[in-house]
Structure formats: C-alpha cells, structure tokens
Amino acid sequence: xxxxxxEAAAAPLAQVSSTLLDxxxxxxxxxxxxVPDSTLRTLLAEAEARPDVQYVPAVSEHVAVGLAAGxxxxxxxxxxxxxxxxxxxxxxxxATLIAIYRLPLLLIVGWRGADATDSPEHRVIGxxxxxxxxxxxxxxxxxxxxxxxxxxxDAIAIMDAERxxxxxxxxxxxxx
Amino acid sequence: xxxxxxxxxxxxxxxxxxxxxxxxxxxxxxACAARDRPENFYMLGSxxxxxxxxxxxxxTNPTRRVVVLDGDGNLLMALGTLAMIADQRPGNLVHVVLxxxxxxxxxxxxxxxxxxxxxxxxxxxxxxxxxxIHGLLDGGVLDEILASHGPSFLLIKVAPTADGDxxxxxxxxxxxxxxxxxxxxxx
Numbered sequence: 001x002x003x004x005x006x007e008a009a010a011a012p013l014a015q016v017s018s019t020l021l022d023x024x025x026x027x028x029x030x031x032x033x034x035v036p037d038s039t040l041r042t043l044l045a046e047a048e049a050r051p052d053v054q055y056v057p058a059v060s061e062h063v064a065v066g067l068a069a070g071x072x073x074x075x076x077x078x079x080x081x082x083x084x085x086x087x088x089x090x091x092x093x094x095a096t097l098i099a100i101y102r103l104p105l106l107l108i109v110g111w112r113g114a115d116a117t118d119s120p121e122h123r124v125i126g127x128x129x130x131x132x133x134x135x136x137x138x139x140x141x142x143x144x145x146x147x148x149x150x151x152x153x154d155a156i157a158i159m160d161a162e163r164x165x166x167x168x169x170x171x172x173x174x175x176x
Numbered sequence: 177x178x179x180x181x182x183x184x185x186x187x188x189x190x191x192x193x194x195x196x197x198x199x200x201x202x203x204x205x206x207a208c209a210a211r212d213r214p215e216n217f218y219m220l221g222s223x224x225x226x227x228x229x230x231x232x233x234x235x236t237n238p239t240r241r242v243v244v245l246d247g248d249g250n251l252l253m254a255l256g257t258l259a260m261i262a263d264q265r266p267g268n269l270v271h272v273v274l275x276x277x278x279x280x281x282x283x284x285x286x287x288x289x290x291x292x293x294x295x296x297x298x299x300x301x302x303x304x305x306x307x308x309i310h311g312l313l314d315g316g317v318l319d320e321i322l323a324s325h326g327p328s329f330l331l332i333k334v335a336p337t338a339d340g341d342x343x344x345x346x347x348x349x350x351x352x353x354x355x356x357x358x359x360x361x362x363x
Contacts, residue, residue: 031236056235056264058228059256066225067260070197070232073217073353075362078232096221097229101353 020108020175021046021053023149024079027156029106030054031071033064034081039110039172044081061086065093065105072103079106084113084129084169085122094136094165102163106156111142111169133167140167145174177335178313180274181342184245185210186313187272190322194241195233195360199226199250201281203274205342207245214359218345218352224253227271231257234266234327237360241268243322248275248289255297261327262302269327271298276336284336298329305329 020043024032032047032055034040047055058064061082068078082090087109098105112118113126133140139158143151152168159166184203188196188211196216198204204218217233219226230244251258251273261269277290299306305328307321313332321330345352 031232054235056231056260059260060254062222063225063228063254063257063260066222066228066254066257067232069222069225070229070234071236072232073229073356073360073362074195074233074236075357075360076236093222093225097219097225100221100349102350103353 020148020152021050023152024106025053027077027153029077029079031068031076031078032056032081033058033067033071033078035059035061035064035083035086037081037083037086037110037112039083039112039170040081040108040175042175043108047081061090062093065090065098068105069093069097069101069103072105077104079108081108083110085125087129087167088125088132091132091136094138098165099136104159104163105165106159107165107167109167109169111171114171129169138165138167140169142169142171143174144171148174177311178309178332179337180276180280180334181206181210181340183274183309183313183332183334186315186318187243187245187322188213190318191215191241191243193359194243194322195237195356196243196245197226197230197233198245199223199247201247202340202342203245203247204345206340208345208347209342214355217356218347220345220349224250224257226250227254227257227261230269230271231261231264231266233360234269235264238266238268240360241270241322242266243270244272246271246273247280248273248277248294249279249287251294252288252292258298258301258303265302265304266327267304267325270322270324270330271303271327272330272332274332274334276334278336280337280339295329295331298331303327303329307331309333
C-alpha cells in the first residue's frame with residue numbers, strides 16, 4: 001500500500017475516535033481515566049496523547065471508578081474508558097459508591113464478545129454485558145457510528161439529570 | 177499499643193481545611209465520632225477505593241491538602257493504587273494506613289499485613305516520603321508527614337482491638353457527597 005493509500009485507510013478511523021473525544025470535551029468533560037481495551041484503542045491513544053486532556057491511567061476498572069468518584073467530588077466532570085470484562089470488575093463500586101452517593105459518571109465501554117466469533121474468554125461477559133447493566137439499573141446506549149453523537153448527548157443528559165452512571169457500549173468497528 | 181480511634185482523633189485534630197477520605201468500617205465511624213466535618217468523605221462501601229478517591233481529589237485540587245485514612249485490608253484489596261499514586265506524584269496527598277493486621281469490621285479475620293511490609297511496598301512504588309509509627313503516637317511525626325511535600329505514606333501500627341464503640345455514620349450518602357462538594361467549593 002502506498003503511503004497516500006495508508007493515510008486514506010487510516011483517516012476515517014482516527015476521525016471517528018477524535019470526534020468522540022471532542023464531543024466529550026465539548027460536553028464539559030475534563031477528567032478521564034480508563035484501562036486499555038482494543039475496541040477503544042484509538043480513543044485511548046488520543047486521550048493519552050492530547051495535551052489538553054487530563055487522562056490518568058488506572059490499573060483496574062474498580063480503581064478507575066474510585067479515581068473518577070474522587071475527581072467528581074473534587075469538582076470535575078468525569079468519563080471512563082473501559083472494556084466490558086472490566087465493567088464486571090467495576091460492578092461493586094458502581095453499586096456501593098456511584099449509585100448510593102449519586103455521583104454522575106459516564107462510562108465508554110468496549111464490547112468484547114458481542115458475537116460468538118470473539119475469543120473464548122469474552123463469551124460469558126460478552127453475552128451478559130447488557131443484562132448485567134439492566135440488573136444494576138444502569139442506563140445504557142449501544143450506538144452505531146451514525147447514532148453515536150445523538151446517543152452520547154442523550155446519555156449525558158440522563159447522567160446529569162439522574163446523577164448516575166450511564167454506559168455507552170461500543171461495538172467493535174464503531175470507532176475503529 | 178496505639179488505639180486506632182486515638183490515632184484518627186490525633187490526625188483530625190491537626191487538620192485545617194484538608195480534605196479527608198476515610199476507609200469503610202470502623203475507620204469511617206471513628207473519624208465521624210472524633211470530628212465530623214464537611215471536609216470528611218466517609219466511604220461507606222467500595223472497599224479498597226479510599227486511596228483512589230483520594231488520588232482523584234488530590235489531582236483535581238492540587239493546592240489543597242488531601243489525607244486518606246486507610247486500613248490494611250483496604251490497601252491490600254487495591255494494592256495497584258500505590259503504583260498509580262507514585263505515577264502521578266501528587267504533592268498534596270498524604271496516605272495514612274491504620275494497620276491492625278485485621279479485618280476489624282467483619283469479625284477480626286487476619287489480614288496479610290502481619291507478614292507483608294506495607295511501608296516497604298509504598299517506598300518501592302515510589303512515594304516521596306514513607307514513615308512508620310509504632311508503639312507510641314508521635315505527634316512530631318504526624319505534624320511532619322501532614323506538612324510534607326508528597327505523595328507521603330504513613331503506616332501506623334495500631335492495636336488489634338475487637339469491635340469499637342463508635343456508632344454508624346449517621347449521614348445519608350447523598351448528604352455526605354453534597355456537603356463535601358460544597359466544602360471543596362464545587363457544589
């Protein structure tokens with residue numbers, strides 16, 4: 001592939017992801033944390049690279065929820081970037097911290113195991129990600145690339161109105 | 177030996193407008209009983225996360241002192257947070273661990289801290305200052321560590337007491353969060 005063709009192939013991927021981060025910044029989010037996820041790799045790379053974005057890497061998803069809670073209590077608007085398998089790890093603090101204190105938190109969650117073709121370790125959490133959120137009564141959206149801006153705006157409106165966690169589930173291919 | 181409630185009271189008595197996060201269980205109860213103040217965030221659940229909540233506060237309020245009153249069981253449950261604090265190096269953060277080598281709120285089951293050196297772990301992670309208080313509650317060390325440029329770590333070995341007598345934190349979680357954010361100035 002020529003370098004021009006490579007650029008053309010890479011451009012839409014980078015553009016979609018930068019749009020998501022820009023939308024978050026435009027909505028006033030000013031503190032970000034997360035744990036690596038291949039579905040969100042372009043978003044994570046941009047968050048780490050941009051000097052106007054405060055992104056604090058976390059070692060695990062439950063700790064990321066604690067960090068975000070602290071940043072919110074400290075006056076910020078916070079969003080987390082996680083993989084769904086780590087969302088399972090974050091269930092305890094979503095229930096025992098975010099829900100009971102009514103702390104707003106936006107979670108952008110990569111969906112591994114969205115279908116049966118993904119690798120075995122993602123099968124169970126992949127199939128139960130949405131039922132888990134329903135059981136926890138956490139509102140969620142599953143946008144495609146076209147509906148992402150509107151769904152994100154709706155998610156943020158719910159987060160602010162309810163002072164709760166809201167999840168935007170990202171299928172493989174929506175960002176990259 | 178030092179009693180946990182005495183150590184908590186001695187620290188809270190030394191604080192001006194510092195923001196405080198207290199670990200779940202007896203530490204939150206005893207902090208509330210010793211000196212209830214809007215700048216205290218009583219973590220009622222989410223065991224292990226007092227330190228990460230404290231880190232989030234310290235990073236977003238760099239000109240304000242932030243003190244975490246943690247427990248040994250709490251620290252061990254999210255040990256990776258030591259690495260995050262060392263990575264971010266907030267100068268305003270003081271991480272105090274009240275170590276009774278027990279899970280004191282669930283029946284006194286042993287924790288691993290009798291055989292694992294928590295202060296050495298904090299030092300290895302990269303905290304700027306690490307101190308140990310053992311035997312007598314040394315007010316000079318408390319003053320020094322609370323005024324230090326951190327991140328600082330203070331391990332206080334406390335007596336393995338049975339149940340304390342402090343009542344539950346009387347405030348609803350929503351009220352704790354609301355008054356805390358007002359005290360930060362971000363309500």
